[in-house]
Amino acid sequence: MRKDSALSLYYQMLRIRMVEEAIARVYTQWQMRCPVHLCIGQEAVAAGLCANLLKKDYVLSNHRSHGHYLAKGGSLKAMFSEIYGKENGCSGGKGGSMHLVDLDAGILGSTPIVAGIIPVAAGVAFGIQMKKEHSISVAFFGDAATEEGVFAESLNFAALKKLPVIFVCENNYFSVYSPLSVRQPKKRNNLSIARGFGVEGEEGDGNDVEYVFKAAKKAVMYARSLRGPYYLQFDTYRFREHCGPNFDNELGYRTEIEFSRWCKRCPLETYQRKLLHKGSITAKIINEYKTGIQLEINEAVSFAQKSPFPKPGEAFTGVYA
């Protein structure tokens, strides 16, 4: 891993983490009046994956999309404005946290219907292919999304047409409070399933950003060279509650032991230690990063807070193009 790449991966993760934590802090002022699904703990997937994408590449995502949006280059101000329900939000206030978009950055949308964007992302790749463009399409989704039939249907069509699409499953072992064990058979293996459809793939540690980066690099090269779709599954863990700014271990759906085991594998902290250890980064740089990011966040938050709400009539416009 080149040093600048490594620093950039670290920076991306740090930025996502700090943005999510900022949201968690301001959320309890109850001015962000929409559900938020924070990705704290899962930053490595977004950072490692998107580091391989070009601006012209497309990304679609699910309810837990902040990380993907930021890593792909979505506007921070437009995101905060959107979460605050403001006129200049990326979706004009009509979407909120669960519907982020930034066309300039190739982010075509995120939606909270589980698996809803998987076929859409495949369709984007289909459009790319028909138009003979050279970009690729990426779908981010969770482990639960692989239970929906459209997941299988999309794998089938993507393989049939050799579409330039990467399916990225972030397996955080839970669907809300429901563990994998009540939803998927023990012997289920998504990679085998993907291969059964003729889709190449790979699975591994989603908290190791360099691993994610390398696996994604292969996938992107594969898709971009028009060889077909690729399935990536990254095991990771969500630190905060399913939806909202807090922790929720007290609910008892997961054990403190499990939780703290994963905390020790925090993608950001382990990578920071690694880089410090290797001397690739210094405490000073880290602090500079943090100061810079915090400034950016403060600005974006106050920009969003000061921005006007959409005019009432806006509720009724934009139903039809």
Add this chain to the structure above:
Amino acid sequence: MRKDSALSLYYQMLRIRMVEEAIARVYTQWQMRCPVHLCIGQEAVAAGLCANLLKKDYVLSNHRSHGHYLAKGGSLKAMFSEIYGKENGCSGGKGGSMHLVDLDAGILGSTPIVAGIIPVAAGVAFGIQMKKEHSISVAFFGDAATEEGVFAESLNFAALKKLPVIFVCENNYFSVYSPLSVRQPKKRNNLSIARGFGVEGEEGDGNDVEYVFKAAKKAVMYARSLRGPYYLQFDTYRFREHCGPNFDNELGYRTEIEFSRWCKRCPLETYQRKLLHKGSITAKIINEYKTGIQLEINEAVSFAQKSPFPKPGEAFTGVYA
């Protein structure tokens, strides 16, 4: 294979074949006013599979269900009456050929929405399991049904709960006039997919009734001993048009060469030759079978033809239980 079992397999196939051919003959009197999907050429799957089932076992099927219905012991008269739209049809005339049922024989229904009964059959197994009964459930469907998302969803749940259900895919290489090549990736392998979900299975020659019988025997033992679901795929071929009484090769969606290659592998004729060759059967027995079956068919047809239509008011009853 014991001789009586072999004769019985042969008899079942012959009976299905003769019934289907009788339908094809009378159909052009245009008194069977409903779509019919004949299974001529695919009889071995129905015969070989159902030979392993007990009366208390359940079967659900798709649009091409006559063979499954007959092999599982459905009433011939009620079937003819149903296709003729008569009051004493198995569904009271409300269903027609695409909606056969015979509760006494454990046939819970067949429907023409592709893959529609796959989860229902899994649900029957789920009900059996909850009620701690010892029957099993069987879903018959075509290759196209494996493209529907509910197929994958059903495999997942069946494996999760170790349901006593057998998924039987009759791969006849076509969905209407569309070959596999325009629907499924070359490298797709349904058995691998099933195994990816943790579902055991097997695939093989669906025109070899003894093979089907043996594979089904394993599957039935597996499911009945509560070890879980089983996936069976049998390669076979439909001789007649997709829907209706005629042949349709002239449409050009499949070649005469391919067609005649499969005709040489006719499950009924090859098995008849084999049994004659082994001396398990004689021309005399075959003729006796044929005479008996023909008599049965003639009776059923004339029974159906003579039966009254449902009274007009019947159209409006039975919407709610």
Add this chain to the structure above:
Amino acid sequence: MAREITYANAVLEATTQCMESDASVYIIGLGVPDPKGVFGTTLGLQEKFGRVRVLDMPVAENAMTGIAIGSALVGMRPIMTHQRIDFMLLSLDQIINNAAKWHYMFGSKMSVPLVIRLLVGRGWGQGPQHSQSLQALFAHIPGLKVVMPTTPSDAKGLLISAIQDDNPVIYIEHRWLHGTFGDVPKEMFTVPIGKARIMKIGRDVTVVTSSYTTLEVMKAARLLSEDGIDIEIVDLRTIKPLDEEAIAASLEKTGRLLVVDGAWKSFGVSAEIIALASEKSFAALKAAPRRLAFPDVPTPTSWALANHYYPRTIDIVNEVRCLLNKSQLTESALGIDPETPLDVPDKNFTGPF
């Protein structure tokens, strides 16, 4: 220049002309390139436009709809076909949650120019799962447009409008219309979405209808005129958005409303039209509005039952007469053979269904 062609040919011609004039238009659906070509509506397209733009698909309605949506987001204009509207129930998630809302929920940044062609089956024992007519489901959903052309000419003009529209448009074709003939302009032309057609001017009763049912109303009109009853027929053509003005204008004149809809009665399209009329044309109404639609029952398969399930011409006649306080007639009084089977478009029909 107009010539007589079938409805199926009109659909084919509209598709062909749109594909010729816009390289981003493509068509996908089960059997689209097969030898039957979706009842003739897609025949020859693959030969003309190639395998990339004219293609079959896996039997996976929900994902395929999402895939069409995705392609639309990057500039394609997909036409997706379903041989029966009943199969589309598998894809309502993508249609309602995504296609209908994508433009709105992302602040008008993208649009989904998607046409979904849905065929409504009838007769020859297709039964409960192949004869539904589900226009009411779509009509309720903001973000969708719904059209149901009756004539070959409208079939062509509305399909072109639908393809050129930047929104998802549900285009519903009744299977029994494919074989009907009518004058259709040869050149490319559009029929505006949202405008009804007065199929017949009249003064006594306004009959609002659409699609195949319009032909049945026209039959009834001829019979009624023999008794001096002059109905006005409003062929909706577009179900959503409704042409409220056309309905109101007609009611202003006649003061009497019958809605005939080829779908279930309760909570159907016919309810919306009666509601609109009652709200907006209340003063004009001289009699309680009436509706004639399918009974709230799944479609029975046996033709002996279908014969009593589908409304008959006599029922339309009597509904109109009822609105005018005239006595009810029998089929024999009108010279209609009461044995006319309702499971075929004409007596010699034997498929394909």
Add this chain to the structure above:
Amino acid sequence: MAREITYANAVLEATTQCMESDASVYIIGLGVPDPKGVFGTTLGLQEKFGRVRVLDMPVAENAMTGIAIGSALVGMRPIMTHQRIDFMLLSLDQIINNAAKWHYMFGSKMSVPLVIRLLVGRGWGQGPQHSQSLQALFAHIPGLKVVMPTTPSDAKGLLISAIQDDNPVIYIEHRWLHGTFGDVPKEMFTVPIGKARIMKIGRDVTVVTSSYTTLEVMKAARLLSEDGIDIEIVDLRTIKPLDEEAIAASLEKTGRLLVVDGAWKSFGVSAEIIALASEKSFAALKAAPRRLAFPDVPTPTSWALANHYYPRTIDIVNEVRCLLNKSQLTESALGIDPETPLDVPDKNFTGPF
């Protein structure tokens, strides 16, 4: 013996009593046994009835519905829950093509005693894909029954009826009702499906409504009564089959109809009720019937927009006044704070949504 309990508790109690009295009843749905227990409506069930009868499920709505249907065919009585009605769009194939028709299409040989509990979301920026209210879609389908209880007591009585019914019953709960209190009999009892409840007797205007919206109409009724206007409130409770008699009887008395529906206006439940009234109570109507419902627009997320999306109490008041030819009022004239946010059930609400 009745005591005050919440709607959520009433649902839980109905489920518990049905599971106690009938071993074939089971409940399945995302999060059913989780610590939140579907907003409290399933809490403790797994402890009481075990893991076989109370279970979570994969996120696979269509197959899981088919699986519930299959189990019903062999004698089980499943209750399936969906945390939002929006997710159910994935399962309409199984609901409409199979559950609704199985009894009819197999000649009444089997039945599908299946209850599907669907929650309607509102507010706190849940937005376009988590706040739909799709009762109209189900109401159009023969073979389904649809109930939408308003009070805790009806929630209990109708859920018990639904579970005991041999047909598929769609049971729709508005999320904002779960926390409301009301007197509920402790013992097992049923509220008949198909019977409306006159929530308030009145003489001036009939207001037909259902579910959460009934509470808003009751607020409006209090404000209206201050001006001497006395409305009759018909809480439908059951959407399909509609209690036509109750509506007609009330109209006979008042001659004026307002329908308030918490869903999109066009082609919605409100259209059917207006249509029915116009057809069957035409002579009684003294003024054009009116409806108040959501605009034909996806739900916007920003609370600044939601505030103008959802009808307000003042709108109900003014609709009623309009029917009586009285002047329109402003919120301030009625002493309502115009800043009242509509994205929360009350000012102190901060979730969970």
